[in-house]
Amino acid sequence: MSAALLAPVAALLYLAATGLHLFDVSRQRHTLSRGVKLLGGAALLAHAVVAVTSVEGSGGLHLGFYKISALMFLAINLTCVVMLTWRPLQNLLVILFPLSALSVLVSEFAPDTEVISRDLPPGMVVHIASSIFAYAVLTLAAAQSALVSVQDYQLRHRHTRGIVQLLPPLQRMESMLFELLWLGVLLLTVSIVTGFLFVDDLFAQHLVHKTTLSIVAWLLFSVLLWGHRQLGWRSQTAVRLTLAGFIALMLAFFGSKLVLELILHRV
Structure with missing residues (x-):
């Protein structure tokens, strides 16, 4: 077919x-x-x-x-399916x-835009793969943080029916969120490091916004993980920083592509 x-x-x-x-x-x-x-x-x-x-x-x-x-x-x-084997x-x-x-x-059904060579060196393959899976894991983290936010709000206002009944305990939900964040930051670190090693100039005009926003996202996620470990940050603080980091990462990837490919018609 x-x-x-x-x-x-x-x-x-x-x-x-x-x-x-x-x-x-x-x-x-x-x-x-x-x-x-x-x-x-x-x-x-x-x-x-x-x-x-x-x-x-x-x-x-x-x-x-x-x-x-x-x-x-x-x-x-695929990331979600793999994680479903040990996390709900x-x-x-x-x-x-x-x-x-x-x-x-x-x-x-959408038209073609950017096309890159098939003959990619192994380092670029690692960079592209780690970027895609970092985005995948951190997307799951952002979705998980949204559920944590709703659950935390409901519990604070003593609403024990509805979505709260369908979710695992809040502590477990937060634990799953930080597990996703640790894995996502690890993959994002690999993506950024391999980018510096194998991309000719990450701060070239057509890449500078993507590079800068990716680093900003990495810093936000890293600060959150440090704050959780050292200062006990959780709940709404974790949600806000997770969503801020995800927005930066989404702008780095799709925002730069939107401007370059669909507005400026550059590849």
């Missing part, structure tokens, strides 16, 4: 899995049902084909603003699955 047909199929499977998962949540089931696993697994397989097909093309790798969206969400979903992150699927459905459609 061609990617043009698989993309709508993947999107429909993701939406069906989301609907079934929401039904399970409404019945206060705290684990993924077999139906959600089957639908989600099938969607993920179709998604993988679409992502690989979208970034591979004549003349090089298509890692432009539109085409990379499916690859990014594939990395996010299934509530994040309600956010990830609909966005993944949109990403496969955009990636398949």
Whole structure:
């Protein structure tokens, strides 16, 4: 089946899995049902084909603003699936699955923009891979922080029904958030270091904003991890710094691509 047909199929499977998962949540089931696993697994397989097909093309790798969206969400979903083996992150699927459905459609049917050479040195491969997975893990951290914020607010105002009943205890939710942050910062560190080692000039005019914002994000996440370890920062402080770091990282990646590729038409 061609990617043009698989993309709508993947999107429909993701939406069906989301609907079934929401039904399970409404019945206060705290684990993924077999139906959600089957639908989600099938969607993920179709998604993988679409992502690989979208970034591979004549003349090089298509890692432009539109085409990379499916690859990014594939990395996010794979990371979430791996972490689900030991942490209850299934509530994040309600956010990830609909966005993944949109990403496969955009990636398949949107126009090409940036194209880079297929003949990448190993160092650049490490840089690109670590950047993608750092963004994936820190996206999960941002989504987790949003749930922590809602849960903390509800508990402070003594609301014990609704979403609070569906989530693990707040302390465990915060623990999962910081685990994601540690892993994300490690990958982001690898991305920045390999960028300095293997990219010709990270502070060239077309890269300076991406580099600067990536470093700002790394500093924000690192300060949060230091503050948590040394000063006991948690809850809303952790949420605010996590979201600030994620916004900086999102602007570094997608913001720079938006300006260069879609506004200035540069690659």
